[in-house]
Amino acid sequence: MVVRMCKRTKKWLSKPLCCGILAILMFCLLVLARCQPRHDQVRSTAAIAAGQTVPVLMYHHLLPRDTNSPLKTNDIVTYTEDFAAQLRWLRENGYHTITVDELEAFLYEGAVLPEHPVMLTFDDGYMSNYVYAAPLLREYGFTAVIFTITSQIAQEGSAAAADQAIPQTKDMMEAFQDVFTYASHTDNLHTAVGSGRSALTEADKTTAAADLHRSLDTLAGISGSTSRVFAYPYGFYNDRVKAMLRENGVRMAFRATAGRLTRDTDPYALPRIAVSYKVDIDKFAELLSDS
Numbered sequence: 001m002v003v004r005m006c007k008r009t010k011k012w013l014s015k016p017l018c019c020g021i022l023a024i025l026m027f028c029l030l031v032l033a034r035c036q037p038r039h040d041q042v043r044s045t046a047a048i049a050a051g052q053t054v055p056v057l058m059y060h061h062l063l064p065r066d067t068n069s070p071l072k073t074n075d076i077v078t079y080t081e082d083f084a085a086q087l088r089w090l091r092e093n094g095y096h097t098i099t100v101d102e103l104e105a106f107l108y109e110g111a112v113l114p115e116h117p118v119m120l121t122f123d124d125g126y127m128s129n130y131v132y133a134a135p136l137l138r139e140y141g142f143t144a145v146i147f148t149i150t151s152q153i154a155q156e157g158s159a160a161a162a163d164q165a166i167p168q169t170k171d172m173m174e175a176f177q178d179v180f181t182y183a184s185h186t187d188n189l190h191t192a193v194g195s196g197r198s199a200l201t202e203a204d205k206t207t208a209a210a211d212l213h214r215s216l217d218t219l220a221g222i223s224g225s226t227s228r229v230f231a232y233p234y235g236f237y238n239d240r241v242k243a244m245l246r247e248n249g250v251r252m253a254f255r256a257t258a259g260r261l262t263r264d265t266d267p268y269a270l271p272r273i274a275v276s277y278k279v280d281i282d283k284f285a286e287l288l289s290d291s
Helices: 002-008 015-035 039-051 080-092 100-109 128-140 170-175 205-223 239-247 281-288
Strands: 054-059 061-063 077-079 117-124 144-148 180-184 192-194 229-231 252-254
Touching: 061 080, 061 128, 077 080, 080 128, 080 281, 100 229, 100 252, 117 128, 128 144, 144 229, 170 205, 180 205, 180 229, 205 239
Parallel strands: 054 117, 061 077, 117 144, 144 180, 229 252
Antiparallel strands: none
């Protein structure tokens, strides 16, 4: 086309100029071709994301092995020595903790996660998370999510009492945002009312939504951002609760049933692997195996 134009306008368009225009057009086409993602590359990225699985570990309360606490053999407890060994194992085996934002992008957009992704979570919000877990997380370069019962955030407290199952303080939460992300575990509906039921599952939608917003507002006042992730008390939920969360801006919700999540997992029924004092390092490695 350019050649024909050059022929028709040879009286005023020189041959060198025509050649120059052709060269510029060819260069532009080459640049555009290189900028376009190849179809095989797009398929490869999608295939990687589709094949990834994510173990999400669920902790609660940390205690030293030699503690005299009556909670020593409670299933909510993980010994600090075991927790340190587990973090060491994760680092030695190439695991990377992922954030809430990365998990959301993986589930909703098909984003590729780092190799060997893992998410660490703590439920309820105990002071021991800050006294025992936080220093170890910093040492190993990991982060975690604390699902907080916001009505139980203490105004003050002594770190010396961390062996007791006492709640975190607002000051602690503000000081450890480099390690922890905070998310809702309800404001005041974390009560079991029967087999497979909680105060949350029994509440009507209006009550549940009001409780959720109190929780989210409290957390936003501490972190400066609105959380989009939730953990069901005791892992109990139903369709009404899932719908309420969806309608109020929550994008992901965790239950307490073991398993790995994939891109096809229901974002409102995400599994987690419970880690208690009963889990030694061999059992931990088995839980984290890719098989």
